[in-house]
Amino acid sequence: MGACIEFPAGFDLRALTRPKQADPPTTAGSGHSVLPVPPTDPTLGNTFIDPQDKFWSLYLSDAEKYDQYRMESWKGDTDGILIFTGLFAATVATFVVASYDLLSPDSDDETVALLKQLVAFSNDTQPRPVNIDKDFAPSASAIWINSLWFGSLFVALSCALAATLVQQWIRRYSHDVQRRGPPRIRGPIHVYLSMGVRRFGMDHAVASIVSLLHLAVWLFFSGLVIYMSAANNIMAYVVVGGMGLGALIYAFLSILPLICPDSPYTTPFTPFLRFALAIGCTVVSAIYAIAAASVAFIYSVIDWDDLSDRSKGLNARASRIMHWTIRLYHTRLSVACDIAQEDCFTREVYAFKHTLKNVDEVHELEALYDALVPIVHPTEPSRLPPAARVDIVCFLLRDLRIMDGVYKLLRARPSTSHPLPQAVRNRRLIIALTFVRALFKVLPHATHRPDLVTVLQDATVPLYHTWTEIARNEKRPDTAFLARCFLAAIRADVYTFCLEAAKSRSETVVACRALALRLAQLDPQSWGTGIEAGGAASYEDQGICSVMIRNYYAFISDILELCGRGQMVILHSQAVVWLPMLLSVHHKAMSQLHCFDEPSALDRLRPILDAVALGRRDSQGELVPSRDEIGPTTHTLPVEDRYYHVFARYPEFYVALRQLSSVINGHSPIRRSMLPSVPMTGIGFMSPGFL
Incomplete structure (x- = not known):
């Protein structure tokens, strides 16, 4: 047994050996983002004299952003009004000068008549009497023309005046809300003034100025039609045609938002x-x-x-x-x-194309694939039904070639010119493979798209070589361990889906078995699947159950191998990645063990229990000490039980092993004499000979 330490009877070793539970870092293993979230609280790092200042500072930081947006919108509207009004008023004034003479008698006509009389007198002829109309009345068309044009000019100038007033109000409001002082003083002042702006409808006031400006334009065009009608009919027809076309377009733009809410076109009416x-x-x-x-x-x-x-x-x-x-x-x-909130595949496609088009850096790929995971396979209720997510996956794989970005994330390795921290390397691998697993999790919903299995297999085949190379040849053991964890989890997902498809007699059974075979053949020397490439094409449900159990065995063996080598820091740092995956693989394997009748396959799982001496551990995972035959009542324990550290920190893992033990013993009871001594060093679980 090696060196031993003797403790008096009743000594509680758990208080010394049980490690302190620590909060694991956030990763993508459980569907959460692994990217660092920048602090959004503007009060962080600030010290306030009055505790109330913290709330009012938070309020002012958000209110000032809204005020800036609102005042920029008002200023933009009023600037446009002033520019247009200056040009428009000059144009209307030119026409008003020409039409104003229509309201008074023409003095030139009287002058011509008097000259005709003088000529008649000079020729000794009888002059005709001259009728000078002293009671002159302008024509109705002249009255309408000048009324419309003067009204248009008055409305335009009124809009310009109102726009200047609005700009003055904006500056006054900005000056009042940005006074110096503590947040507890400025905050209530801002609330009071902002409520006044909303109460008196300043937004509607600016919109009404634009409406009046449109009215001025239509008044001018109406007077222009009458003016041209009195001058020339052909010119009047041309002007009326142009105005009619403009009126139709204006009416169409006014009505279109009522029919199509997504229309960006609108008018003040x-x-x-x-x-x-x-x-x-x-x-x-x-x-x-x-x-x-x-x-x-x-x-x-x-x-x-x-x-x-x-x-x-x-x-x-x-x-x-x-x-x-x-x-x-x-x-x-x-x-x-x-x-x-309604389901629409077209909108999703537009968003994916637009987003992917602007992504060209590796760190941008991280954010993109981390955000796509909840879209493809949400862990919470989603507005997209499963059938729509299947169509999205097919589109991502076939049309956008989304796996190219996954390949870039996996191949991103440090070099002398571009050093890459190991944490960033692991994070990129977790994000990429979490996204790949999310794609595979959509398979059970692909009842209306049988081609999804083929599309997924064709899209992921180029990825397998890089994936298995990382799992087998990566120098960093934590990175290789993460790659093997994801491979085991995805294998279990595919095997389970294959068995369910066979039970439901789905038409995707053949494609599913081909995909399961391809995953089972990945890196057989390291994973010990027991399937040969030449004769594996004929296995069916029983063969899939067998490779599922062996995949489960390999996953647990990899975890225990790290414990035996004293590399538990890897397990602790990546706990939120491998632990949920282990429980998922365990659940799927247990569902098949209950109906699995091949003793040889079950015997392959027994070395896991023997290696950790599960039969000699209590309910907390601690080894039960053996009593000495001679001497006082003492307990002899190993100097260090590394497995107990893992069982104490991750009780879910220990519960899973006990459940596995109960299932195996239910098939063939195990005798205590079959239990070997507890190994204290690496046990070589991943060696091909052991498997």
Whole structure:
């Protein structure tokens, strides 16, 4: 047994040997992001005199961002109004100068008439009488032209004045909310002024200026049509045609947001049309509802089957109209939020293409693939049904060649010119292989896409060589261990799906077995799958169960190998990666062990239990000491039980081994004489001869 230390009877060794439970680092093993999250609290690192300042500082940091966006929007609108108004007012003023003379008698006509009389006198002829109209009245067209143009000029100048006032209000508001002082003083002041801005509708005031400017333009064009009609009919037709086309386009842009909420086009008259249309639809819906109620009443009296169908149809129409009316009352953003929650493959495709197009650095690939995992295989309820996620996976693999980025993450290794910390290397490997596993987890939902198995196999084949090379030849044991963990987890997922497909007689059984065979053949020297490449094509469900059990054996053996070598720091640093995977593989293997009747395969799992002396451990994972035959009552224990450190820190692992022991003993009870002594060094679990 080696060197031993004697302890008095009743001495509690657990208080000394049980390590302190530590919080593991966050990784992608359990579906969480492994990327460092920058602090978003603006109060971090600040010291406040008054405790209330912390809350008000948090409020002001968010409110100032909103104020900046709002004031920039107002300033942009008013600047555009001032520029357009200057050009437009100059144009209108030019036409007003020409049309103003139409409101008074033309003095040139009187001068011509008097000159004609003088000529007649000079020729000794009888001059014709000159009719000078002292009661001059301008024509109706002249009155309309000048009224419209003067009104347009007045509205335009009023808009310019209002725009300058708005800019002055913006500067005053910005000056008031940015006064110096502690946050507990500035915060309530900002709340008071901001509520005043919302109360008096400054957003609507700026929007009304734009509406008035549009009105000024239409007044000018209306006067121009009348002016051209009085001058020349052909010119009037041309102007009317141009105005009619512009009016149609303007009306179309005003109505389009009511029909298509995603339309970016809108005009100042869209809210008025929305309100009027909502009232009209409400009235129509009420009429349909009254008609349906009337028909239902008549049906209750006369009992005609045709009336019942008509009543249901009227109610359905009223319901549809009311549903559309409710959407009209909502804003564009609220409607977009509701529609965005609906399933739409086109929107997802657009987002993937746009995002992937702008990714060209390795660190950007990290963020992208870390974000794609919850989209492909969410751990929480998602708005995308499983069928939609299957289509997304096919699109990512076939059209976007998403596995190329995974290959880049796995091949990112340190060099003399580009040193790479080991933590970054492991993080990239975890992100890449977590994404690959998420792709494989979509297989059970691919009932409507039998080609997914083939697409997934074709897309991942180029990855296998790099993957197995890392698992076998990587110099860093922690990186190699992570690669083997993911390979074992993905194998278990595929084997389980293959067995379920065989039970349901799915048409994907043949493709699934080919994929399972390809995964089982990866690196057979290191993993000991026991399947030869030449004769493995004929195995079916029993063969898949066998390779699943051997995969489970290899996974546990790899963990215990690290314990035997004293490399438990690897297990501690990557616990949130390998522990959930181990429990998943264990659950899948246990579900097959209960219905597995091959004693030789079960005997392959027995060395795991023998190596850790599971039969001589208590419920906490500690070895039960043996009593000496001669001498006082003492207990002899090994100097160090490395397996107990792992069992104490990860009780789920110990529970899994005890469950495995109960299953094996249920098939063939184990005798205590079969248990060997506890090895204290590396036991060589990964050697091909041992497997």
